[in-house]
Amino acid sequence: MFNKNWKVFLVMIIVIGVAAFFYMRSKSGSASKEESKEITPTVDFIESYVTTTGTVLPQNRLALKPPVAGRVEQILVKEGEMVKTGQTLAWMSSTERAAVLDAARGKGEAELKYWEDAYKPIPILSPIDGEVIVETVQPGQTLTTADAVLVLSDRLIVRAQVDETDIGKVKLQQPAIISLDAYPDKKVNSTVEHIYYESKTVNNVTIYEADLLPEKVPDFFRSGMNANIDFLVDRKENALLVPADAVHKDKEGSYVLLSQGQGREPMRRAVTIGITDDKNTEILSGITNNDKLVVSASKYMLPSADQGTNPFMPSRGKPTGKK
Numbered sequence: 001m002f003n004k005n006w007k008v009f010l011v012m013i014i015v016i017g018v019a020a021f022f023y024m025r026s027k028s029g030s031a032s033k034e035e036s037k038e039i040t041p042t043v044d045f046i047e048s049y050v051t052t053t054g055t056v057l058p059q060n061r062l063a064l065k066p067p068v069a070g071r072v073e074q075i076l077v078k079e080g081e082m083v084k085t086g087q088t089l090a091w092m093s094s095t096e097r098a099a100v101l102d103a104a105r106g107k108g109e110a111e112l113k114y115w116e117d118a119y120k121p122i123p124i125l126s127p128i129d130g131e132v133i134v135e136t137v138q139p140g141q142t143l144t145t146a147d148a149v150l151v152l153s154d155r156l157i158v159r160a161q162v163d164e165t166d167i168g169k170v171k172l173q174q175p176a177i178i179s180l181d182a183y184p185d186k187k188v189n190s191t192v193e194h195i196y197y198e199s200k201t202v203n204n205v206t207i208y209e210a211d212l213l214p215e216k217v218p219d220f221f222r223s224g225m226n227a228n229i230d231f232l233v234d235r236k237e238n239a240l241l242v243p244a245d246a247v248h249k250d251k252e253g254s255y256v257l258l259s260q261g262q263g264r265e266p267m268r269r270a271v272t273i274g275i276t277d278d279k280n281t282e283i284l285s286g287i288t289n290n291d292k293l294v295v296s297a298s299k300y301m302l303p304s305a306d307q308g309t310n311p312f313m314p315s316r317g318k319p320t321g322k323k
Contacts, residue, residue, distance in 0.1 A: 036266075036296050038259050039243065041289045046239045046282050048275045049230040050169050054160035056180070056225040058133060058153030059211070064089065064124055069144045071098040072137055073121055079135040083126045083152065090124040090137075090149050097121065130154040133223055156221045157211050158190065160229045164206040169233045170195060176212050181226045190214045192231070234275050240287075241280040246295045247273060256283075259292040266294040 074091040077083060093101065097119045104111040134151035143149065158178050162170055170192060178188040190212040199206050212229065214221075248255055254273050257266035271286030287293070 036294050038292045039246065039295050040292055041240050041242050041283065041287060043238055043289055044241055044280075045235065045237045046241055046275050046277060046280055047232060048234045048277055050162070050166045050233055051228070051230050052160050052162050052166070054158045054178075054212070054227045054229050056156055056221055056223055056227060057159050058155070058223055059157045059213075060128070060130075060154045061133075062128060062130070062152045062154075063134075063148035064126075064150045064152065065145055065148050066092050066124065066143055067122065067145070068092075068094045070094040070122070070142070072139050072141050072143060072149065074139055075135065075137065075150075077132050077135065077150070079132050081132050083130060083132060085126055085129050087126045088123045089126055089132075091121040092124060092143075092149070093121050124149050126152060128152060128154050153223070155213075156217050156223060157193070157213055158227045158229065160210045160212060160227075160231075161200075161202060161207045162210055162231075164199065164208060167195070167208045167210075170210055170231050175232045177230045177232070178212065178214065179228050180220070181228070182222075183220055184228075186218065186220070188214050188216075188218060236275055236282060239274065239282045240284075240289055242283055242287075242293060243295060244276060244279060244281050246293050247271070247281050247283075256287060257294040258287070259294050 071093045072090060073093050075089070076091075077089050083089060100115050100119055101112065104115040130152040131154075132150055133153045134148070137143065137147075137149050160176075172192055172195065174192045176190050176192060178190050179186060192210055193213040194211040196209040196211075199208055201207075242256065246256055248257075253270055255268050255270050258269045260267055269286055269291075272284040274282035274284045276282065
């Protein structure tokens with residue numbers, strides 16, 4: 001009985017092993033195969049960018065604090081409202097005026113009216129033209145001189161964080177394109193307004209901050225939003241371009257492979273490269289737009305019929321013809 005069970009177990013092991021062998025053999029046929037294609041250089045424009053991230057911030061954030069401690073009597077503006085220099089934004093009572101008014105209120109309307117006229121409230125005025133970006137204080141709330149009644153911003157900017165390896169490519173008045181994480185399809189043109197001289201360390205990386213001024217601040221900009229920035233480093237018109245993977249490099253420099261015709265090995269040709277982006281590379285010298293280059297490409301290959309079949313799968317017999 002033991003020998004019979006052992007033989008059955010051995011047969012099962014052999015069957016599983018054979019099946020695994022043919023399965024792995026058939027899978028190996030799905031590997032990619034290297035093939036070549038010919039391309040011709042094109043003449044077009046190319047742009048080079050430095051890409052980084054940043055944050056939408058007020059260029060000048062101004063917190064309006066009361067000159068004396070007291071109680072807020074009235075808020076005259078709302079968050080998001082544009083205000084002018086000298087405009088009254090709120091009224092406050094000093095601690096003493098608030099106490100006098102509370103006492104007069106218990107004696108009737110006439111007494112309250114008298115003291116409201118005799119003891120004037122303190123106006124909170126806007127020192128700049130700007131926008132109200134924080135308005136959280138409610139009438140009746142008591143504040144100290146350290147508390148902000150309102151917060152104003154003259155305009156919103158984007159503060160970019162540029163890696164120290166790229167800061168040399170960023171210049172004042174340089175064009176840049178801003179897109180927000182919240183609105184990725186909206187592109188906002190801007191220019192570099194200021195580059196900070198002192199570095200910062202963020203996640204063990206040395207960065208320099210740069211302020212970007214949008215040509216026009218969109219309505220959907222909000223302070224604190226995350227932004228992606230593309231600094232335009234260089235642009236060339238009528239540049240001779242080839243795909244980036246057509247250019248090879250070794251210790252002797254950059255080169256391309258010139259086609260010598262079907263069935264012949266391509267020839268190496270040294271080139272001088274210029275601007276490059278994610279897709280194309282500019283060629284300054286070495287080839288012309290009449291040359292044909294050889295570019296390697298991977299092609300996905302399906303298993304072929306001669307790579308073996310699974311003996312455990314049903315198969316069709318070869319058709320036999322009648323004689």
